[in-house]
Amino acid sequence: SRAETLVRTEFHRAAREATRSAYEWNADLLDGWTWVAACDDRCCACCWAMHGTHHTLADSLNGHPSCRCVMAPRTKSWGAILGDSSLPDTRPS
Numbered sequence: 001s002r003a004e005t006l007v008r009t010e011f012h013r014a015a016r017e018a019t020r021s022a023y024e025w026n027a028d029l030l031d032g033w034t035w036v037a038a039c040d041d042r043c044c045a046c047c048w049a050m051h052g053t054h055h056t057l058a059d060s061l062n063g064h065p066s067c068r069c070v071m072a073p074r075t076k077s078w079g080a081i082l083g084d085s086s087l088p089d090t091r092p093s
Contacts, residue, residue: 009065033071
C-alpha cells in the first residue's frame, strides 16, 4: 500500500510539472492556472480550500501524498491575445 501511494504520488507530481512546463511554453496565450480539486467524499479539507484559486505560470501545484488535484489553464483575454483592447473579456469568472 505504501509503495503504491509513493508511485502514484510521484507519477502525479511528474505529470503536474510537465503540465506546468507546457503552460509556460504557451505564456503568450496563458496568464496562469486554476487549482481544481476532485471535490468528492475522498477530497481533503486542504484541497477543498485550494479549489478554484488562481496561480501564476511559475507556481507549482504542491499536492500531498495521493493528491488528485490538477491544474486547469487560464487563458488571457481575447483582447490581450489579439492586441485589441476593444474586445470584451468573455472568460468565465
